Amino acid sequence: MSTSAATQASDLAAAIAKGERAALAEALNLLDDRRTAARQQSAALLAHLQSEYSNTCSHLIGITGPPGVGKSTLGAALIAVWRQRGLRVGILAVDPSSPFSGGALLGDRVRMQTNGEDDGVFVRSLSSRGQFGGLSAEVWPMCIVMLAGFDIVLIETVGVGQREVDVSRLCDTTCYVAQPGSGDSVQFLKAGILEVPHVLVVNKKDMGAVAQRTLSELGNALNSEHPDGQWQVPVLATSAMNGNGIEALADVMAHHHQSLQERKQLARRRRSYQAYWIHKRLEEEFGGFGIDKLGGEKALLEQLQSQNMDLFKQYDSLRQQCCNGEIDKHESDND
């Protein structure tokens, strides 16, 4: 890499850390860009920000749940509370893309609109491209950038089914939002299909009795200790529309973050997101075969977590290994 590219990257990283919106926008565009030159610049940028992703002061939150349950409205209500508390908020909102054209309507931000004056909120939308359940592969690299410039980074997944759990592997605190009266969430939770979130919310509390019932059913279905250990999963009711219960939700999220910090788990967790992301990308590209080649999933994840390397460097070197392997294989076939 040329030195000028390196200074460029360091300037950009510095501007992002200062909260400059134009720099952040530029970085996000860069991370979205799949051309080779852009990939190299991205790698350089991430290398500068790598220390930031273990910036454990900032809080990475994922919000997920079925379509139309109120994730975006809840996000908007949370933004208002966080802004009142003086926190700067970055949002990555993922919307589904059309299977026919590949195009997408990025609609989440409609509900999260701000007055156009507030520099402390920044919303970037993404379409759910590729195999990342309810997310998009760009989410993690973009999180690294956003964590450098914001106190809170909020990811909204597309309205997902129950099996798409990627978000819980990529954030500090997962919040699952359930729909009043839909028994599904309860069933899935009981059957262990639904990954246990750190915070469970029944939104649309204003619907009354039916919300109340779902709230208590979920409470009962939940084995309230989170598998991560040492965390009792709170079950809350909110009305995103009326701004009801939002302060309490913000409080429990902050509490979870604090608890991770106190237990000194945050830095380790963040490394695991990176490991998961790399593994997922490799799996997407090379399938189970490629992963086996690298020693199998378990070993690979362990190896990845023990290193503290730049994202793309780590990824590219493993990719190289896989590719070389492929070539070797072909050559041996020819023999």
Add this chain to the structure above:
Amino acid sequence: MQRDRPWLMRTYSGHSSAKASNELYRTNLSRGQTGLSVAFDLPTQTGYDSDHPLARGEVGKVGVPISHIGDMEALFDQIPLGEMNTSMTINATAPWLLALYVAVAERQGVDPGQLQGTTQNDVLKEYLSRGTYIFPPEPSVRLTTDLIAYTVKNIPQWNPTNICSYHLQEAGATPTQELAYALSTATAILDAVQASGQIPADRFQQVVGRISFFVNAGIRFVEETCKLRAFSRMWDEVARNRYGVEDPKQRRFRYGVQVNSLGLTESQPENNVQRIVLEMLAVTLSKNARARAIQLPAWNEALGLPRPWDQQWALRMQQVLALETDLLEYGDLLDGSPVVEAKVLELIAGAQQEMENVAAHGGMVACIDNGYVKRELVQSHTRRMRNIESGDLKIVGVNCYQETATSPLTGGEESGIMKVDELAEREQIAALQAFRATRQQGAVDDALELLRAAANDGSNIMPSSIQCARAGVTTGEWSEVLRGVFGEYRAPTGVDFVASDRSESKALEQVRERVRTTSDELGRPLRLLIGKPGLDGHSNGAEQIAVKGRDSGFEIVYEGIRLTPSQIARAAQEEGVHLIGLSVLSGSHLELVEDIRNELEAIGCKDIPLVIGGIIPQDDARQLLDRGLKAVFTPKDVDMNIIMNTMVTIIRQVNGLEPLA
């Protein structure tokens, strides 16, 4: 020979200032027009004073600005309100404008109890089509019911609400959708009046009797006639079965009409005359379902605002039909026709089905926020646009018979449209500021306190609003108090429906290919921001471009109507879009484009290319292109594949890519 009395003939008008509009009204009345139909400007409709930053460029443009009682008094100068039948197209701020009307009547020495006229006061369709809502649906419905309850008791000849299906058709509704959504709205409002407890049970039938409708009639005039017969029957049934109204007179489907304008074209605009006349037939032919009042658009509807002569021509169409033809000499021409009867029954069945769908989605009020009805409308309009593109829906002069001799109509110096006086805005603002300086602040503050108290404690909003009107409160002040109590609202856009164009149309495939190639070359998916700046509520074009863009492979950012230039510029930056497409039909394009460019420059995004679509007169289009806009689209650009291709080409050019074959 016994002739029926003709319907009320109206011309929807108002512009520049109260004084100028007053002159226009008096001229129209002297020309034989038999009622007034007031158009307010967008700031007045959305609750802003003329000097509010959001009003910039909009004051007096598409209607008359009314900021206080002085303006209202000037508007009706020398027009005796006791004898006038005045229709006001006003919704979110309807209680306020009625309050001003009452206060002016008092000043003219007229007993407000004698007033006759209509406030449109149908806020639900504002969220779905017309766009001049302010508050969330629930408090808006409360204001609607307050006005109804007040007039039923105090101004008994007033039509307190005019349930509109007109605007739904203009947003793409089919005849069954028009029937279903209008009737669902009417029952939602009546149910709310009932639930408010403001009307004693024995007077409720009277409320039902006061409900009137504002309907559309499109070019398929046979079906449209049948739709009106279906409306009459369905309303009769609702009034009887749901509300137990016994007097058949109170169950009459009373309606006014504006005929379809969405189908009026920019290309060969003279053809619009035939269209308007045929559409007028639809609402007059059947005596048993004849309109009470009619207003017609002008031949140059798609070009811009009509001039007095254009409006006169539209009025003369009605007069010829009513006075020269023998239409009014006969009883109902269609009774007993099996063909008509079958069509009516088909429409009723379809409408009932759709009313059940609305009910299943929680009823009309809930359907605003959950987006069900808006999505259905956008989908219907998408179908219509596709049929025009494919040629399945023929529009003469647009997708067939496009060749034309030079038109003498559109030549001329004013290019065939009304130009609003540039000075009007400045004069209005100066007058408003002078008015504020002369009033008694104490009385104003007291009146606003009364208003706030009523808004909070749930008592009827009208008495305190009338008090505000007398005290010299302004439109912006009245609205600001209610914004404080009720909050503001942003309605669903309706473009987020699933599955779209699977059709393997060649043209679309080509567009997709170009989008894909360009995305690959630029390293990421093409992103387009569609922005609706200012107070303009015309969303059809933006919605259809959004849907088509998604179907073409673009990633689309579209946040709905009424955004500030700064919101648009920031969204473009946050989302990293390749192109910004603005849609402006209100006439304020020059001011708004300038503001947006300044905002973009201020945040370091001046390199993002801009295009615009909407009602843009040719002179202005040239100016915009000179100022660096990359393209200007107008209603004659009906083939959206071409629009998409143009946008791809622009993106390629500004990014230095080679032209595609």
